[in-house]
Amino acid sequence: MATIYDVARLAKVSAKTVSRVLNGDAPVGRETREAVEAAMAQLGYVPSNAARMMRSQKSGLVGLITGAISLPSEALQPQGLPDLFIVQGIQRAMAASGMTMMIADTGGRLDRVPHLIQTFLRHRVEGLIYVAEFHQKVELPRVPATTPLVLANCFDAIGTPAVLPDDARGQRDLVSRLIEAGHRRIAYLTLPLHMVATTLRTAGYAAALAQAGLPYDPALVDCADYEGREDETQILWDIIDRLLRLPDPPTVLCCGNDKMALRVYGILRSRGVKVPDEISVAGYDNYRVIAETLFPPLTTVDLSYTAIGVRAAQRLLAMISEPAAAQSQEDCDPMLVSGPVYWRGSVTERPASKIANLKLVRED
Amino acid sequence: MATIYDVARLAKVSAKTVSRVLNGDAPVGRETREAVEAAMAQLGYVPSNAARMMRSQKSGLVGLITGAISLPSEALQPQGLPDLFIVQGIQRAMAASGMTMMIADTGGRLDRVPHLIQTFLRHRVEGLIYVAEFHQKVELPRVPATTPLVLANCFDAIGTPAVLPDDARGQRDLVSRLIEAGHRRIAYLTLPLHMVATTLRTAGYAAALAQAGLPYDPALVDCADYEGREDETQILWDIIDRLLRLPDPPTVLCCGNDKMALRVYGILRSRGVKVPDEISVAGYDNYRVIAETLFPPLTTVDLSYTAIGVRAAQRLLAMISEPAAAQSQEDCDPMLVSGPVYWRGSVTERPASKIANLKLVRED
DNA sequence: CGATGTCATGTCACCGATGTCATAGCCAAA
DNA sequence: TTTGGCTATGACATCGGTGACATGACATCG
Incomplete structure (x- = not known):
């Protein structure tokens, strides 16, 4: 591979001048420059970063x-x-x-x-x-x-120094938005409990409820922790079964992530429960391959990796x-x-509940 | 940052000896080695690849x-x-x-x-x-x-020199396997026609049919080319609608990829068609987040990226x-x-058809 | 007109390793 | 004892660029 000296020899100048043409850090005569450039092109010269680095002490x-x-x-x-x-x-x-x-x-x-x-x-x-x-x-x-x-x-x-996803805020924004849409019974199917994200998001979930003056019902929160277990779908199935049989069942299922939501879609449909007409579903991550491709498309929180x-x-x-x-x-x-909530077709807006909401305000 | 000379000075040897300790390319006395190693540790010495590279001309x-x-x-x-x-x-x-x-x-x-x-x-x-x-x-x-x-x-x-996925073989293997499972009417929903993969896979599809002595029915092959169009799901919906109304409808839908299969699941279920009981679905890619999470899990071809x-x-x-x-x-x-076919729950094995197949053979 | 400044270019050392060659000590074979 | 071979080490050049500094030719200024 050609060196700066080869170029210099061919262009009949000193290596330093070639260096100047390369870096443009000092004036070089027009003709000289052209001769150097021609020589570089002819030789297919590519400067060596290693050599440059030794002097400049900067690796880039x-x-x-x-x-x-x-x-x-x-x-x-x-x-x-x-x-x-x-x-x-x-x-x-x-x-x-x-x-x-x-x-x-x-x-x-x-x-x-x-x-x-x-x-x-x-x-x-x-x-x-x-x-x-x-x-x-x-x-x-x-x-x-x-x-x-x-x-x-x-x-x-x-x-x-670290950069982290704002899990608490993401989940809070989502749940607040769900409440705005008229939902009052909001189930939350969490990721494994030992995960940092789970702790933060559960806090966000609770914060949104508290802010809206809604009670935190432990019966609506469950860990769909299937980590390392074979029967992931079965666990989810059981949880959903339990939720649907509650005296006052949830109107929306918040899933720990979009992948879980994908699984939930399958389970709900197998049971003949229609999304979103009979129950709404929300995810987390905005994993677009899933969220946008699902039918109906999934409401979720953009994690904005x-x-x-x-x-x-x-x-x-x-x-x-x-x-x-x-x-x-x-x-x-x-x-x-933090990323925005992506509002898609998997969650209903429920004006009916809004009326209930108004009623509450009036009673207040 | 410490250099080899700093180490040499501290260990009271020459730089060359330090180099020998580093590379182990010549004998070094035990005591000397230990002194050098101590000096390197004390200074937190890390050799410079740039300098090394200049001599060796190898960058790694x-x-x-x-x-x-x-x-x-x-x-x-x-x-x-x-x-x-x-x-x-x-x-x-x-x-x-x-x-x-x-x-x-x-x-x-x-x-x-x-x-x-x-x-x-x-x-x-x-x-x-x-x-x-x-x-x-x-x-x-x-x-x-x-x-x-x-x-x-x-x-x-x-x-x-290039390394490419064997699309023709992948699709052929999948379709052959479907035929083995008793399927005779195999629909194929392709990716955009201009894609190399589409050409090759369609050829593989045709080859599998030919090998089994089955006819190639153009009515069963359609391009679900939604590229750049908004109504991707609508297009798929229409195609599926047409296929299901055929006098002799397909028993399995081969999708251009797993993502399309995910969409197809949603459409079929919205229409109340059960997978796989009423119709089977297969994908391509073995995009595991989708293929393993779908319910039922998706039969697909591992693209083995x-x-x-x-x-x-x-x-x-x-x-x-x-x-x-x-x-x-x-x-x-x-x-x-090429990768293997992953056989999962989205496709039925149909012994009934095997009997039909046997009958054919007897009539032959 | 000499002092000073700018342009265009060259010389040389140096960055941090390693390859080549030299050297000195020691031991065994001739 | 001499020779040769091996071990352990160092001096020095070199890889391909760039920084510091020098130089010569002009232009500008007081």
């Missing part, structure tokens, strides 16, 4: 570590493949700022992380992002303080460009990202 | 270009996000061979590809992979002959390690990857 690289890319083939994670959307967002923001991304994955094994970080450090990445496959707490090996690190979709105990990725990237870029930034308190808090 | 990098990562936000591609699975496969194979991956995406704009390639070449990647979002023909800018290139999920006119990625990576690695490999004819042909 950022490292991305994720479990997203390669998972132990049989492990189906709870939520589909959200982390890939985060990667997408990161990539978008990085490309816009001229950074090149190196990517590696844990293959599901956290013990490989130190080695991956090591590899990136050898390449002198200017920053690192760790992407988790679902909202969780993590514990990463220490990285040199000189290399900024941002966590996406996860957080740790030592206050590493892409936005999480973009924000994480921006946060990292800020840390890279002003290392001095003494992490204002704000910077140290995790940044919360 | 491969570049991956895809439209997968960031898509024009509103463009929903036909098949979900298959290309991300390909990336997953590539990453898995690359990590196994010690290569580090750099990743970039076109953001849906092919005209950016030359620039991305240029960036990778500056980093002296040892190979490039281009991943397409669906099986298609592409035209990429020339890359230097010294940098091997592999196409994944696409091919070009000039015989660049991951395997395509792994093969593409292996092919590239082979080209890197033996550049001399004069691309045997075999090497120049696109490599076809």
Whole structure:
């Protein structure tokens, strides 16, 4: 591969002049420039980033570590493949700022992380992002303080800058919107209880009810925790069966995610219950392949993983460009990202209930 | 960041000796080694790949270009996000061979590809992979002959090594299996006609029928091409309506992909047609979030995008390690990857038809 | 008219590793 | 004892760029 010296020789100038043409950092005569450009084209010259990097001490690289890319083939994670959307967002923001991304994955094994970080450090990445496959707490090996690190979709105990989905707000917005639409008996089928998202979203669910002055009925909340169990559909079936037999059954089922909602559609239809005429269904994630393709389309909360990725990237870029930034308190808090509620055909608007609502107000 | 000289000074040896400890390429005295290792640990020394690369001329990098990562936000591609699975496969194979991956995406704009390639070449990647979002023909800018290139999920006119899904075989296997299960009237709802996959799969469908001695009935094949149209569900609805009213209606609907099957489930159930009791449904892709979550679970063909990625990576690695490999004819042909049929509850086995089949044989 | 500034270009050292070659000590074979 | 081979180590050049500095030719200014 041709070097800057080859170009210089061919163009009959010094290597330094070729460098100037490349970087445009000092004036170069018109004829000289043209000669150099011709020589570069003729030789198919491509400058070496490695050599450039040695002097400038800037790599223009950022490292991305994720479990997203390669998972132990049989492990189906709870939520589909959200982390890939985060990667997408990161990539978008990085490309816009001229950074090149190196990517590696844990293959599901956290013990490989130190080695991956090591590899990136050898390449002198200017920053690192760790992407988790679902909202969780993590514990990463220490990285040199000189290399900024941002966590996406996860957080740790030592206050590493993080970007997280605002689960509480998302669920609250959805439930508030359901209440607005006239629903009063709102069932909530949660994801596994140990998940961070479950805690936050349940809080959001409760907050929305409280705000509307509606009671929190434990009979309407159940964990559809099928993790690791074979009979996922059966569990859901039983829960739905129980809910439908309540003396005052729910008019809407809020599902822990869109995938669960997909399952719920099947169950309801097998039982001859029509969506949304006889019961409404809502999801979470706005996993578009599901939410938009289902019939009727699914009302859900946009989790906006892409936005999480973009924000994480921006946060990292800020840390890279002003290392001095003494992490204002704000910077140290995790940044919360929330998406809008997507209102689609799976939920009825119930004017009837609105009348009931009005009545209540009058009685008040 | 500490350099090899800092380590050498601290350990009171020459830089070269530190290098020897690092690479283990020449004998080093026990005490010396320990002193060097202590110094490295104390300084948190991480060798610079850039410097190493300048001498060795080996980067240990491969570049991956895809439209997968960031898509024009509103463009929903036909098949979900298959290309991300390909990336997953590539990453898995690359990590196994010690290569580090750099990743970039076109953001849906092919005209950016030359620039991305240029960036990778500056980093002296040892190979490039281009991943397409669906099986298609592409035209990429020339890359230097010294940098091997592999196409994944696409091919070009000039015989660049490629790895492709074996669409014809996948569809044929599925249809053959349906015939084995007793189905004789097999409807096929295709993806848009201009897609490479559609042509190949339709051929596979026809081949399976021919092999079984069944007639090809054009009334059973229709393009559910909803690309760019708003009323996707309506189009499907109309097609299904027509099929169900045929004098001799199909007993199974083969869908162009799992997403279409998801839609078909909704339509059939809205019409009160039970799956699979009254009609069977099959998909394509084995998009697990859909295929395994649907109720009943969907019979489909595994497109094995991951395997395509792994093969593409292996092919590239082979080209890197033996550049001399004069691309045997075999090497120049696109490599076809096929996955198995996943037989699930959405298709009935129909012994009744088997009897009919036997009768035919006796009459023969 | 000399002092100063700007343009256009070149020289040389240096970034951080590693390859080549040299050297010194030691032990065994000739 | 000499020679050769092996171990352990260092000096120095080199990879391909860029930063610091120098230089010569003009133009501008007081």
